[in-house]
Amino acid sequence: MTGAGGSAVGPAMAGGPAVSGGPDASAMPPLRAGGGQGRDPWERYGWVIRAVWLVFLVFPLITLLSSDLAWWQVGIGIVLIGAFTAIFVLGAQRLERRERRCQPTAGLGAGYVLALIACGLGTVPLIGVAALSFLPFLVSFGMFALPMTWGICLWVASVAVAAFVGLVVDPGEGTWVVAIIAFAVGAMAAGIRLVTDRSGQYVAMSRELALVAERERVARDVHDVLGHSLAVVAVKAELAERLVDLDPERAKAELAEIQTLSRQALAEIRATVGGLRAARxxxxxxxxxxxxxxxxxxxxxxxxxxxxxxxxxxxxxxxxxxxxxxxxxxxxxxxxxxxxxxxxxxxxxxxxxxxxxxxxxxxxxxxxxxxxxxxxxxxxxxxxxxxxxxxxxxxxx
Incomplete structure (x- = not known):
């Protein structure tokens, strides 16, 4: 089974780059989640970065084409490999859009992972151990498409499957290389996911702190405007009340000034709420x-x-x-x-x-x-x- 093992090594090596350029960018963009910053115009080309590493799936395709299978079996295998590629790219794009819109992605991500597993399992009767070629892609996709706990479980299960095949089914060197690469891809993806999650939490906390600071600023400005203006208005109202009978003209003047102060305070409050006011x-x-x-x-x-x-x-x-x-x-x-x-x-x-x-x-x-x-x-x-x-x-x- 050296040929099968060799075919698995090539695509497995793509798992690392697939993590850095693929699923993490598609399934976990916390810096923009709900941020209102607008979409980066270069994001439309993200699918190229995700898809380029899928070229390593040519190895199971070569194994399939070089086999003695009937033409219809080869056709089924080609369809399954093509479906795996399409699900990987399109699923990552859709998860990215949902994440950017702050919509839940766990259920949808699980569906895509199950579809990828189904495509990979479908090739087992056709290419045998070479189907392990799909594991690194599956691990990298699942680590970012699923909740962290589920992603780790998928990673451990994938490594366990590769190790079992290496121990029981095909103890060749190529199979063990796949297990090692799947482990490395999962560890790298888990580390990136952890850092990305913490980065998203930091950004969200920073935004919350900025919002709290802005609320405190507005509250402080409103207090300063109202405290000053209402104190003067109250004093002048008391004075006008005492002067109504003693000096009506002076009382009218005080009331006119109260009206002016009230209008000024109202204008300042409006400007303060709009963040446009600066004291002179x-x-x-x-x-x-x-x-x-x-x-x-x-x-x-x-x-x-x-x-x-x-x-x-x-x-x-x-x-x-x-x-x-x-x-x-x-x-x-x-x-x-x-x-x-x-x-x-x-x-x-x-x-x-x-x-x-x-x-x-x-x-x-x-x-x-x-x-x-x-x-x-x-x-x-x-x-x-x-x-x-x-x-x-x-x-x-």
Whole structure:
């Protein structure tokens, strides 16, 4: 049976390349699974990489054609080899499409594996031991088309079949080479499958973390916009209520400003949800001066034009966000009479003469500031002012 064994060696050697260029690319593309990246235009040529290694099936074909079988038996053998080739290529393509669409593939993959096994078994009465030539292709296909446990079981069974044939049926050298190659192909395919699965899990986790970070960013932006705007609106609404009878004209002016602030907040919320908004430092200084004046806090702020010129352009957006939230906290919680704001190239200090920290836990506003500053590589410090009065917030980027 040396001829049969020799015919098995050639196609078996194709099992390794078939793994790297075939079933793994077709049945396990995790980097795009549900990724919305669009299909790589070169994927249409993937079938060439998968099919090229099937040229080694010429060895069982030669064995078939050189046998003394009747013409109709040879014809059946040719049909079975052709069917194996077609099922391998077309099955891999279909599994690839289903995987890319995040559809289940286990059942379909099992069907294709059974069809491949049937084609291989059908050639046993015709070419005998040379039918082992199909084992490496079967192992490589099954390792990626089936769940990992099933693929390993198929691998072990294939090696066991080859070893049994080598021990009992045909102890020739060629048969043992097939067993060794089938084992090597399975081990290589299992390793690639394991790495590919872990890579897919890593990509999925990275996407989930990015989604969580984006949700936190939107939540933080919404909190900053609403916290600031609603605090000012609430203060002005209380003031307008007190002035309705005492000074109707002033009350109307306050109500008009409330309307303006509400529209501005609504526009900012819409922009925030769309991810299009970026705070501007000059606008935040103007807004801070107005908010502090609205609650009767004397504001000591730098001129918006000169402050913007002083601050490093790389830090203006972050410092604008910090200024907004810090002033909002002063308005809402400090009970202060005065507030000072200092701006330098990479530094912002917001200081008030209010009641200080008083052991209060860190709220959402301060937590949001800290997250923004740390994300920008900066440092936030929050301390009580001189003589135990007031609060000093300092950010250095």
């Amino acid at each position: 430092l000059g606008d935040e200084i103007v807004s801070a001066r107005r908010a502090l004046a609205g609650v009767g806090i004397a504001a000591h702020l730098p001129d918006e034009a000169s402050a913007v010129d002083v601050v490093d352009p790389r830090h203006r957006t972050v410092l604008a966000w910090v200024l907004r939230e810090a002033v909002t906290n002063v308005v809402r919680h400090s009970d202060a009479d005065e507030c000072w704001v200092e701006l330098e190239g990479n530094r912002l200090v917001v200081r008030d003469d209010g009641r200080g920290l008083e052991g209060r836990p860190e709220g959402n506003g301060v937590r949001g500031i800290r997250e923004r500053v740390e994300a920008a590589g900066g440092r936030l410090s929050l301390t009580t002012g001189d003589e135990g009065h007031g609060t000093v917030l300092e950010v250095v980027l």
